[in-house]
Amino acid sequence: xxxxxxxxxxxxxxxxxxxxxxxxxxxxxxxxxxxxxxxxxxxxxxxxxxxxxxxxxxxxxxxxxxxxxxxxxxxxxxxxxxxxxxxxxxxxxxxxxxxxxxxxxxxxxxxxxxxxxxxxxxxxxxxxxxxxxxxxxxxxxxxxxxxxxxxxxxxxxxxxxxxxxxxxxxxxxxxxxxxxxxxxxxxxxxxxxxxxxxxxxxxxxxxxxxxxxxxxxxxxxxxxxxxxxxxxxxxxxxxxxxxxxxxxxxxxxxxxxxxxxxxxxxxxxxxxxxxxxxxxxxxxxxxxxxxxxxxxxxxxxxxxxxxxxxxxxxxxxxxxxxxxxxxxxxxxxxxxxxxxxxxxxxxxxxxxxxxxxxxxxxxxxxxxxxxxxxxxxxxxxxxxxxxxxxxxxxxxxxxxxxxxxxxxxxxxxxxxxxxxxxxxxxxxxxxxxxxxxxxxxxxxxxxxxxxxxxxxxxxxxxxxxxxxxxxxxxxxxxxxxxxxxxxxxxxxxxxxxxxx
Ligand SMILES: *Cc1c(COP(=O)(O)O)cnc(C)c1O
Numbered sequence: 001x002x003x004x005x006x007x008x009x010x011x012x013x014x015x016x017x018x019x020x021x022x023x024x025x026x027x028x029x030x031x032x033x034x035x036x037x038x039x040x041x042x043x044x045x046x047x048x049x050x051x052x053x054x055x056x057x058x059x060x061x062x063x064x065x066x067x068x069x070x071x072x073x074x075x076x077x078x079x080x081x082x083x084x085x086x087x088x089x090x091x092x093x094x095x096x097x098x099x100x101x102x103x104x105x106x107x108x109x110x111x112x113x114x115x116x117x118x119x120x121x122x123x124x125x126x127x128x129x130x131x132x133x134x135x136x137x138x139x140x141x142x143x144x145x146x147x148x149x150x151x152x153x154x155x156x157x158x159x160x161x162x163x164x165x166x167x168x169x170x171x172x173x174x175x176x177x178x179x180x181x182x183x184x185x186x187x188x189x190x191x192x193x194x195x196x197x198x199x200x201x202x203x204x205x206x207x208x209x210x211x212x213x214x215x216x217x218x219x220x221x222x223x224x225x226x227x228x229x230x231x232x233x234x235x236x237x238x239x240x241x242x243x244x245x246x247x248x249x250x251x252x253x254x255x256x257x258x259x260x261x262x263x264x265x266x267x268x269x270x271x272x273x274x275x276x277x278x279x280x281x282x283x284x285x286x287x288x289x290x291x292x293x294x295x296x297x298x299x300x301x302x303x304x305x306x307x308x309x310x311x312x313x314x315x316x317x318x319x320x321x322x323x324x325x326x327x328x329x330x331x332x333x334x335x336x337x338x339x340x341x342x343x344x345x346x347x348x349x350x351x352x353x354x355x356x357x358x359x360x361x362x363x364x365x366x367x368x369x370x371x372x373x374x375x376x377x378x379x380x381x382x383x384x385x386x387x388x389x390x391x392x393x394x395x396x397x398x399x400x401x402x403x404x405x406x407x408x409x410x411x412x413x414x415x416x417x418x419x420x421x422x423x424x425x426x427x428x429x430x431x432x433x434x435x436x437x438x439x440x441x442x443x444x445x446x447x448x449x450x451x452x453x454x455x456x457x458x459x460x461x462x463x464x465x466x467x468x469x470x471x472x473x474x475x476x477x478x479x480x481x482x483x484x485x486x487x488x489x490x491x492x493x494x495x496x497x498x499x500x
Contacts, residue, residue, distance in 0.1 A: 133263025258358025
């Protein structure tokens with residue numbers, strides 16, 4: 001397949017149109033200079049020039065269609081971004097979330113008017129507790145990282161309630177970057193321990209780090225190398241023996257659903273990434289959901305409000321919200337979380353079913369091992385053996401011929417394949433982390449293998465020239481990271497500052 005990404009000289013929406021145009025007009029006739037006064041009356045405007053885009057509906061439709069053609073997503077093609085579980089998002093879930101009864105509810109509606117929504121939240125909490133093998137779940141956190149933060153606040157509250165001062169969190173050097181960040185945000189000192197020769201937790205190093213200052217040990221299982229930590233029960237025992245809690249980074253539950261649960265492994269707190277395992281869109285930084293589950297003993301610390309199911313004397317059922325719980329860590333999100341994302345995840349679990357979730361994990365693990373076996377003779381596999389849902393290859397052979405893993409990633413873009421996660425985990429150089437997910441076809445995986453073969457055989461100069469077929473060529477990533485410009489206003493300010 002010859003791949004060419006669309007390329008338009010597209011203006012920013014703020015630089016297009018004029019304020020007098022209204023979106024619902026389909027011809028030039030609706031141009032009306034007093035329009036703005038009609039929809040935003042003068043009395044409530046702080047200034048005359050409010051600088052919002054003014055476009056007709058057809059202009060808006062074309063603008064966003066063109067942008068989407070210069071973009072990449074799971075609906076465009078293969079997206080083997082390790083640790084991110086970029087799997088297909090079923091359109092049925094989208095359709096259900098757009099039903100009026102869900103889509104048009106206002107978060108402040110009284111409980112009597114939103115009984116169905118509350119029931120859905122209650123049910124999804126129960127489904128996730130079963131999958132996690134854990135007692136109680138809150139759906140409020142808006143992302144995996146937010147779930148980690150919430151979980152660590154709960155761990156802190158648990159120790160404080162016992163009168164213990166514990167200000168350290170321990171994590172392995174393979175931990176996802178959000179783990180140390182969440183630890184720091186929760187006010188904890190972060191202690192990193194090295195991995196064993198097989199890529200798993202070094203138990204001696206863990207023991208040396210554990211003390212009566214340890215609030216929690218955070219672990220991902222399977223870890224970010226895609227390796228299952230077989231000694232997890234022993235780890236749990238050691239952590240608990242020191243009075244600390246064991247936190248499960250369950251962003252990638254794709255590998256173990258229906259086979260085991262974090263609860264069985266001995267974890268006390270777990271987060272779920274609905275936008276990974278449960279097929280809801282990642283949303284490009286938009287609304288997400290990272291629910292957390294906890295054991296019975298931690299339930300009382302969960303954020304409020306909690307959804308309650310009340311059975312009345314006549315047998316009828318009513319759902320209510322409980323706002324005042326003496327030990328709660330408080331609120332961590334407006335209302336009950338990103339509701340429509342929760343609807344999609346709920347629909348996904350029902351669509352796939354309990355046995356289906358187990359099959360999802362089997363297929364995710366099989367696809368991952370299929371690709372691993374096809375690729376490990378091209379790029380060495382650092383730790384031998386089978387993998388779970390993902391695996392990490394070593395791209396050093398590219399370095400030897402004068403190119404790099406980054407160049408290989410750019411080559412893949414030219415072939416209409418999203419790049420894998422690269423340079424992570426950082427326990428060796430030139431890491432290439434691949435996660436095909438269960439929704440990819442064998443034909444597409446075979447095509448990926450062919451492209452990886454071509455990369456292994458390509459000469460350095462060819463590799464360094466990529467990408468050629470994409471909307472943008474090589475970006476100045478350092479500049480982008482140092483100049484975070486996310487709004488039109490920030491862009492205007494930046495342009496003014498750099499005018500001369
Ligand atoms: C994605 C991921 C996270 C963070 O989740 P976000 O929703 O991106 O904040 C944490 N840990 C692991 C292992 C992940 O893959």
